[in-house]
Amino acid sequence: MPAQQPLSPSLSPSPTPSPAPVTVLGLGLMGSALAAALLKAGHPTTVWNRTAAKTGPLAAQGAQPADTATEAITASPLTIVCLTTNDSVRSLLEPEADALKGRTLVNLTNGTPSQARELAAWAEAHGITYFDGGIMAVPQMIATPGAYIFYSGSDEAAFATHRPTLAALADIKWAGTDPGLAALYDLALLTGMYGMAAGVAQAFALTGSEGIPARELAPLLTDWIVAMTHGVVPGTAEALDTDRHLTDVSNLAMNREALPNFTDTFAEQGLRAGLFESLQELLDRAVEQGYGADGFSRLVTLLKKD
Numbered sequence: 660m661p662a663q664q665p666l667s668p669s670l671s672p673s674p675t676p677s678p679a680p681v682t683v684l685g686l687g688l689m690g691s692a693l694a695a696a697l698l699k700a701g702h703p704t705t706v707w708n709r710t711a712a713k714t715g716p717l718a719a720q721g722a723q724p725a726d727t728a729t730e731a732i733t734a735s736p737l738t739i740v741c742l743t744t745n746d747s748v749r750s751l752l753e754p755e756a757d758a759l760k761g762r763t764l765v766n767l768t769n770g771t772p773s774q775a776r777e778l779a780a781w782a783e784a785h786g787i788t789y790f791d792g793g794i795m796a797v798p799q800m801i802a803t804p805g806a807y808i809f810y811s812g813s814d815e816a817a818f819a820t821h822r823p824t825l826a827a828l829a830d831i832k833w834a835g836t837d838p839g840l841a842a843l844y845d846l847a848l849l850t851g852m853y854g855m856a857a858g859v860a861q862a863f864a865l866t867g868s869e870g871i872p873a874r875e876l877a878p879l880l881t882d883w884i885v886a887m888t889h890g891v892v893p894g895t896a897e898a899l900d901t902d903r904h905l906t907d908v909s910n911l912a913m914n915r916e917a918l919p920n921f922t923d924t925f926a927e928q929g930l931r932a933g934l935f936e937s938l939q940e941l942l943d944r945a946v947e948q949g950y951g952a953d954g955f956s957r958l959v960t961l962l963k964k965d
């Protein structure tokens with residue numbers, strides 16, 4: 660008589676896998692937040708930091724401090740690194756190639772797409788599975804709703820293995836198998852943020868030049884930027900993807916004529932023109948090239964170097 664068949668997987672109670680061990684290298688503000696989130700999710704977490712004293716608060720939360728990076732790396736199949744720059748990542752990890760061999764490295768250090776591709780090539784040459792990441796959160800937002808991290812790397816199947824661990828940090832946005840793409844998306848979003856921050860600084864400087872308290876402008880500016888963003892961002896994307904830049908809303912020729920009102924006022928109020936100088940140059944070029952009837956989406960195409 661054949662042995663009793665096991666129950667079908669859908670009927671058997673599937674055992675909950677225990678949280679996988681993980682190592683975190685770099686316990687600055689961000690690395691500490693990442694390690695704390697992993698500990699909170701129940702992952703056995705080994706931590707290492709160049710300045711050893713920073714392991715203290717995490718050890719108090721249950722982390723295992725390691726004396727050396729090698730010891731930390733060999734404690735887990737997955738190592739997350741978060742240092743100041745990718746130069747520091749290279750100088751720390753190049754001597755650790757043997758320890759990392761056959762393991763997975765997730766690099767959440769902010770960097771460029773080409774740095775990510777170079778690190779991925781180095782990792783591949785040493786038998787290390789590599790993923791690059793871009794964190795869209797400040798440390799206080801880690802493991803809270805709204806925080807997410809872009810990831811990219813060539814081995815999407817291996818990424819699936821580590822998803823449950825990485826999900827403890829923030830929502831996951833898979834950017835693609837080109838390892839440079841997480842950094843590219845990260846920098847694109849931060850580019851929008853820096854542009855906004857430069858505009859916000861200029862606006863506060865302008866009202867401040869007449870002694871208006873910043874808190875009076877703040878709610879007006881917030882509502883205005885949010886309303887404009889909802890129109891401008893999707894509208895620009897639609898124009899770019901369809902290559903239709905003509906506008907019946909706000910054309911470049913009109914904006915070019917209006918811009919001196921800003922730059923003249925900044926000068927009169929004793930302020931630098933900041934980012935408006937490069938905007939003026941871009942608008943001049945657009946109109947000179949015959950794009951005066953187009954909308955702001957046309958400026959995107961003019962940012963390409965000849």
Ligand code: NDP
Pocket residue numbers: 685686687688689690691708709710713741742743744747748750751767768769770794795796797798
């Ligand atoms: P911190 O300055 O708080 O920490 C930097 C970390 O890098 C420390 O652990 C430091 O070690 C380590 N480090 C620097 N150089 C070396 C080196 N040569 N060898 C070994 N370790 C080194 O920075 P954050 O934690 O805030 O940022 C880390 C990364 O996260 C950056 O790339 C940042 O851009 C990114 N990020 C940060 C965000 C934030 O809001 N903080 C948001 C999104 C991304 P030691 O303690 O010994 O100095």
